[in-house]
Amino acid sequence: MTSMEQQETLTANGSGRRGRSRDSRLKGPSDKKRSLAALSLASKIGYLTISDLLPTKEAITSALHGQLPIRIYDKGERIFPVEQAEPILFLVRTGAVNVFRKAPSGTRYSVKNLESGAVFGEMPEYGQTMLGAEAEALVLTELAIIRPPEFEAMISRSPTLAVNLVRGLGSRLVEVEKQHEQAAFQTIPARLATLLLRMASSENMVKGISHQDIADELGVYRETVTNAMAELKKAGLVAVGRRRITLLDPQRLVEIDSV
Amino acid sequence: MTSMEQQETLTANGSGRRGRSRDSRLKGPSDKKRSLAALSLASKIGYLTISDLLPTKEAITSALHGQLPIRIYDKGERIFPVEQAEPILFLVRTGAVNVFRKAPSGTRYSVKNLESGAVFGEMPEYGQTMLGAEAEALVLTELAIIRPPEFEAMISRSPTLAVNLVRGLGSRLVEVEKQHEQAAFQTIPARLATLLLRMASSENMVKGISHQDIADELGVYRETVTNAMAELKKAGLVAVGRRRITLLDPQRLVEIDSV
Incomplete structure (x- = not known):
């Protein structure tokens, strides 16, 4: 299943795909998406x-x-x-x-x-x-x-x-081609893992980067980044502090990243 | 919301993303996805x-x-x-x-x-x-x-x-770049619309193409194509016959296609 087919719900405003009628998808993209x-x-x-x-x-x-x-x-x-x-x-x-x-x-x-x-x-x-x-x-x-x-x-x-x-x-x-491969075949947590691995210092730290920065880089909503980060955190792969993300298990991050 | 963030469930085999635990996403992609x-x-x-x-x-x-x-x-x-x-x-x-x-x-x-x-x-x-x-x-x-x-x-x-x-x-x-734009910012029905418009004859017909052919072209499952096609059909945009798809409303297909 490609990442386009995966369920991701937008939780911050309480509404997600589930709340939208199927038909509304044919009306074309939202303003946010156009931006x-x-x-x-x-x-x-x-x-x-x-x-x-x-x-x-x-x-x-x-x-x-x-x-x-x-x-x-x-x-x-x-x-x-x-x-x-x-x-x-x-x-x-x-x-x-x-x-x-x-x-x-x-x-x-x-x-x-x-x-x-x-x-x-x-x-x-x-x-x-x-x-x-x-x-x-x-x-x-x-x-x-x-x-x-x-x-x-x-x-x-x-x-x-x-x-x-x-x-x-x-x-x-x-x-x-790399971006396309990622967008087409990787889940959001996997794309987040790739980005974190790319941005990490030699001490496996990513500093001074906000969820919004990451969202802009991946072309998704900030809330989606927050959800994906929570998944990585729950799985013990990262620790998140104030503007500082520590990669606790770079090897497993590499693995979820590789299609 | 980008298309990566949209919910798409795989209905043919009765199981979808909804049935999978969130954590399983960190285990890496399925065989089908790797193929x-x-x-x-x-x-x-x-x-x-x-x-x-x-x-x-x-x-x-x-x-x-x-x-x-x-x-x-x-x-x-x-x-x-x-x-x-x-x-x-x-x-x-x-x-x-x-x-x-x-x-x-x-x-x-x-x-x-x-x-x-x-x-x-x-x-x-x-x-x-x-x-x-x-x-x-x-x-x-x-x-x-x-x-x-x-x-x-x-x-x-x-x-x-x-x-x-x-x-x-x-x-x-x-x-x-065109493919990437589509994969990142269009819904599956919109990508299907783009493909149908590209393949249609001057009489707005697409002949001899199976759902599996379309799935291969879009890099998704056949079942996903079937679902998206059903949406276009329900909205009165296409009529589907035996190996023949008629575009009933090309103008609206163009509209859902344009980000």
Whole structure:
């Protein structure tokens, strides 16, 4: 049974899945869930910047002020989606871009702001996607437009750019595949165990981290973290103090963590 | 509330999460879950082949029979993990490699077999990982060994390899990010709706697909698919016939699907 199929009830406000009619699930996600989803997009959109990709300051300056076609957007003007659904990347030269997601009701969920040097857009063949998010100019903004032929030419021209790009996409791919494996196949206590093991000091202590921090990291509610932590505590695997979690049995934590 | 936190009970065999003690969750995943997890790894490990990456038959032949150091493995010999935990890629020249995962109990879950031209190994910086899986030779097998400096040199030397590699990693990254978004933030009915919309013909029909096929695709139990399908049916969104699903209200299916 995958973790998606497991029962987890939200106890803090006294209501859980059990109290909700089955049919309400078809009405679409709650506001809280939409906020969490928007937060999760922040790490997926615009994660590349030109300074990660190019080797020298001169190369960065030349990319920012080079021969790529430029478009200027007024404050509040829509950047993405574009009129034609064609692959396109944007490189922020000056100004700032707000990326957000809109619910069918019209409510906006802010994803992140992008500034000079950031790359974003929809070019799935090259690892860039907006995952349904939209973008508009926060202030007067200048963007360089990169289409697939220019992008390929840039890769072919600069071995350093190619190596950095493969590294950027590759590291991200491995990270997302690990997260996906966890989200799909591990219970919440197991995901919590993984996170604690990753964050622990050499003395098997995790300090200065709140349940809310952990919840944000796992993409779940704080109350869910509190429940899962109680399970680990009850099983004698951790001791919980004020902003300090001690791993009492790291070996067993490793075991519940391994699918 | 994310989908990981939602209650889903397995009704077919009369037992569900409700019947299991909370504590049993700390004992680690079931066999069924381990099998599903191994299946999911199959798409994540060894997905690159040299023929996807290199432009010509000559280049492929040269990579397979070039200057890379070679190691020969006897039938049944362990290939991965290697003694030192260092980044390493393997290119299968001849023979075949079995990739599998081992439970703490010793039970093996087969992930996949790799043949000539396949690339696998642990080099997270470049998008390759074993995600905890192991590898051994199925027959007498010849592997070429690629370490990070050679890999970088290969990328720098061939712009075509670089572009193909960026494409291979990039497409995969976008695909995994979409899957991850779904697994983390959508309910099972919503994930089912997404899949049906993707598979439907222009007449809004999905033909020749069993609940088990859908379950394999979503990484859940068949019974869970049956339950979710019943919800969509009860809500008047689909009609289900013999190996034929008709989407009665595609617009509402799109809506439950969008986070």
